[in-house]
Amino acid sequence: MPKKDQRPKIVMAGATGFVGTALRRALRRKYRLVCLTRSKSAIIHRSDHTGEEWRTCDLFSLLELEKALVGADCAIYLVHSMMPSARLLQGTFADLDLIMADNFARAAQLAGLKQILYMGGLIPEMEELSPHLASRLEVEEALGSGSTPVTALRAGLVVGPGGSSFRIVVNLVKRLPVMLLPGWTQTKTQPVAIQDVVRAVTESIGNEAYFGNHYDLGGPDVMTYRDMLWRTAKAMERKRLFINIPIFSARLSKLWVSMLGGASRYLVGPLVDSLRHPMVAKDNPLLDQIKRGRIGFEESLAASLGKGGEMSPNPRDRIRKRDDQDIRKQRRVRSVQRMMLPGNRKADWVTEEYFRWLPKALGPFIKSYSPRTNAHRLSLIFKSWVLIEFTLSPQRSSPDRQLLYITGGWLANYKDNRKGRIEFREMLDRRCLIIAIHDFTPKLPWHLYRRTQAVFHLWVMRRFDRHLARIENS
16 A cells, blocks of 8 residues: 655645746655646646646636645745736736735635745835836735735845746847946846745745745845846856946837847836836845855856857746647636725625616616526616626625626627636725636627627726726715
């Protein structure tokens, strides 16, 4: 009879990325790893290592997450929604990240996890953060909204083989003999080697001394982004002319960094917005533990570069093309809209108010009625002309989260896709409300849908947001 594996069980979300790959290699002998990915291609291409179990899991689905976290001791959360998760995405990366983090916190609490370890970004002491850094802080808060203690490791630029962010720096140096350096290149930053990030994780995972707090990580070198470009050029043996220009044009910076840095606009945009902030680690007990033996910038840079100054590919690169093809083929829609939550109202009240408000807002042609308990139908003129039908799932709903599946209507291809749903959810200690449509498959031809129904949905959401604001102000 095979011996039962007594090692602690860790669930890792974001296991296919640069940081996740390094952590898997370091942790798989000591821990049983359950690696979560929404990519079927990642499952097919994964290496078969003892200590790693791979599962497909959509982090936008609370139900799938609850199943994935059963029996786990701790979890590592490395997720950032900078890349598309549906063929049509309506919503900001911050709102998408928020809803996934809230799902993870709820599922972790239900599973009784001892710890969530989260890898976020350095947070400067400034009142107004960039959208990217504000989102990282918001995710940290959302993960800690349940009863599970959170250990937040905050880092700036992580340097190592396959890192997407540092590849941008390398590509800029490689492709630009003359660099016009905008104002943000004078901002201070403190990069950290991936090996030191791994050391921090192995020190803090499962260690109660680090529960319920955040810890900045940084390497031994503090420099400006200009210095980083210069030191990278020197390491690559490239002579480059640097010319400072006293402006900060985020729009122009995003354009040339995306074009010449070889990175997606989804990744570049939020990162450039954050470059005006100093990214320097503050002293803390965890940083003190790993200070001795930290790897300097030049050493970590040398380890990241291959022959000819080429960066190692990001671990996700080999599956990204297939994932994009699958997303396009599935024809799924995700729409996540953040709104004000009026007064002391709950999500269940907002749900009922939405279906009361719709026919009043859309005039005499749209009817809203309940054909049976927990069901809502929107019809065109006559009740029999059903545009779309929603059915509440009482078992998956609570006063602060209402979940309704799409179960009928002319506008939805619900027979081939039973996952389509809309949810109304309050978050961040009731500071906001999220209304989200997930995995919706339209029945209309795709290009017609994009120009009609999708646009109309956003218009309706904006009007409902204003309606809730009027209730709040009345």
